[in-house]
Amino acid sequence: MTTSQFSWIFALLFAGASITSCATATDPAGAATFTGTLWIPPAVTGTTFNLALSKATKALRPGALTNTYGFNGSDFWGPTLLVQKGDAVQINVTNNLPEPTTTHWHGLHIPANMDGGPHQIIVPGQTWSPHFQVMNNAGTFWYHPHLHMKTAEQLAYGAGGLIIVQDAEEAALALPRTYGVDDIPLVLTSRRFTADNQFDLTASFGDVVLANGVIDATAALPAQVVRLRILNAETERSYRIGFADGRTFQVIGTDGGLLGAPVPATNVTLSVGERIEVLVDLSKEPVGQILTLQAFNGGQGAAFPGGATETTGEAGSLLNDRTFDLLQVHVVAATAGAVTAVPQVLVPSAHWTTADVTHQRTLTILESGDGMKFTFDGASYAMDVINQTVAQNAIEAWTVQAGPTSGHAFHIHDVQFTIVARSTGTLNSWEAGWKDTVFVPAGESVTFVAQFADFASATDPFMYHCHMTNHEDGGLMGQFLVQPAP
Numbered sequence: 295m296t297t298s299q300f301s302w303i304f305a306l307l308f309a310g311a312s313i314t315s316c317a318t319a320t321d322p323a324g325a326a327t328f329t330g331t332l333w334i335p336p337a338v339t340g341t342t343f344n345l346a347l348s349k350a351t352k353a354l355r356p357g358a359l360t361n362t363y364g365f366n367g368s369d370f371w372g373p374t375l376l377v378q379k380g381d382a383v384q385i386n387v388t389n390n391l392p393e394p395t396t397t398h399w400h401g402l403h404i405p406a407n408m409d410g411g412p413h414q415i416i417v418p419g420q421t422w423s424p425h426f427q428v429m430n431n432a433g434t435f436w437y438h439p440h441l442h443m444k445t446a447e448q449l450a451y452g453a454g455g456l457i458i459v460q461d462a463e464e465a466a467l468a469l470p471r472t473y474g475v476d477d478i479p480l481v482l483t484s485r486r487f488t489a490d491n492q493f494d495l496t497a498s499f500g501d502v503v504l505a506n507g508v509i510d511a512t513a514a515l516p517a518q519v520v521r522l523r524i525l526n527a528e529t530e531r532s533y534r535i536g537f538a539d540g541r542t543f544q545v546i547g548t549d550g551g552l553l554g555a556p557v558p559a560t561n562v563t564l565s566v567g568e569r570i571e572v573l574v575d576l577s578k579e580p581v582g583q584i585l586t587l588q589a590f591n592g593g594q595g596a597a598f599p600g601g602a603t604e605t606t607g608e609a610g611s612l613l614n615d616r617t618f619d620l621l622q623v624h625v626v627a628a629t630a631g632a633v634t635a636v637p638q639v640l641v642p643s644a645h646w647t648t649a650d651v652t653h654q655r656t657l658t659i660l661e662s663g664d665g666m667k668f669t670f671d672g673a674s675y676a677m678d679v680i681n682q683t684v685a686q687n688a689i690e691a692w693t694v695q696a697g698p699t700s701g702h703a704f705h706i707h708d709v710q711f712t713i714v715a716r717s718t719g720t721l722n723s724w725e726a727g728w729k730d731t732v733f734v735p736a737g738e739s740v741t742f743v744a745q746f747a748d749f750a751s752a753t754d755p756f757m758y759h760c761h762m763t764n765h766e767d768g769g770l771m772g773q774f775l776v777q778p779a780p
């Protein structure tokens with residue numbers, strides 16, 4: 295299906311919805327609010343993809359346009375790459391910015407020199423053309439800049455996009471999978487605005503929610519089982535996502551793909567870089583019904599990212615320590631062939647356990663200085679230093695220990711892992727799924743197990759880092775080589 299067909303279907307949906315009143319989302323600033331329509335990034339298919347990153351402007355608030363970045367002419371964010379497991383793909387990434395960038399394929403299991411980390415720099419005017427086989431299972435992944443010390447800024451301007459991997463196992467399930475209709479991408483972030491409507495890049499926590507780049511977003515969703523693919527694309531904030539009416543939804547997938555079976559939940563916490571797929575049953579909702587997806591971030595305490603009480607300054611936000619709206623859903627008529635039941639069984643996986651482990655290591659996050667300086671074991675990121683060396687095919691347990699005052703969203707490239715332990719002894723039920731990013735709360739540790747198979751290089755490292763982009767840019771990143779098996 296082409297992009298224009300997607301847009302056309304979505305336009306029809308909205309035309310049929312007769313939306314007369316869209317109460318605006320919470321606006322704690324008390325400023326004028328818009329009635330936004332959730333933008334669905336165009337989906338592109340095939341095996342050769344062209345991405346061009348350029349400066350743009352977007353009308354986000356009354357008055358001056360906001361300076362943004364976007365791929366392929368978008369005024370914020372980029373197209374969704376829809377790829378098939380097993381396909382050999384090439385992606386031509388052209389940098390039209392006046393500064394260097396990189397494009398990292400977050401969560402994909404690919405060679406280090408195709409990964410788009412800090413070493414694969416694309417200078418202005420240049421096109422970088424990585425190629426790789428899609429080996430991941432069906433799931434929701436994403437691409438974003440990874441240039442050292444520029445990741446937070448370039449991502450904040452809007453340089454990012456989703457990657458949806460499809461495979462035969464997912465296709466065989468009775469799941470909603472019509473992109474933009476009953477299979478909805480939802481990219482959550484927030485921004486603070488300066489008086490002249492520009493993103494305030496000194497703020498680690500925004501004052502205004504952007505859902506797919508839209509303020510006060512509303513979405514017309516059909517009265518049937520609907521799938522949301524949610525990405526936390528924040529700088530630092532976590533989201534405790536649930537519905538205002540407390541309804542139960544089903545978690546069906548995590549970072550690396552589908553769970554073995556749906557897990558019922560009324561709220562799920564997503565830290566920066568994490569994805570989750572959920573099914574929401576709207577089949578019994580009357581057309582015209584309005585639901586609100588919210589972040590239940592109040593009362594979580596100062597160690598929760600976004601839980602501090604201050605409203606101004608670098609760590610302050612008007613959204614801190616409160617419940618706020620993410621998306622308003624307007625229920626419209628069901629589509630033909632609607633999914634009306636949640637499958638009982640999804641995709642069983644054989645997960646790693648501690649019994650499989652051939653090597654273990656511990657990373658300790660140290661806090662120092664003015665409270666914004668974090669390192670792994672005292673070593674700030676350096677492009678020419680290899681911090682860890684892993685033997686190809688090793689099955690390793692990594693324990694990440696957070697310091698006493700700040701939690702971190704730990705992300706490792708190359709692999710999908712299984713979380714086997716938290717120091718609190720409590721794992722959330724949906725954490726049984728494949729993961730590439732995990733929140734490590736202040737003072738706690740998390741242990742995961744992964745196999746470092748397929749790709750090795752004596753020269754090209756993979757990254758591990760905190761995905762809170764300001765922490766990452768501040769040096770909370772390391773790199774590892776996977777040494778070829780002898």
Ligand SMILES: [Cu+2]
Nearest residue numbers: 702760762765
């Ligand atoms: Cu961090």
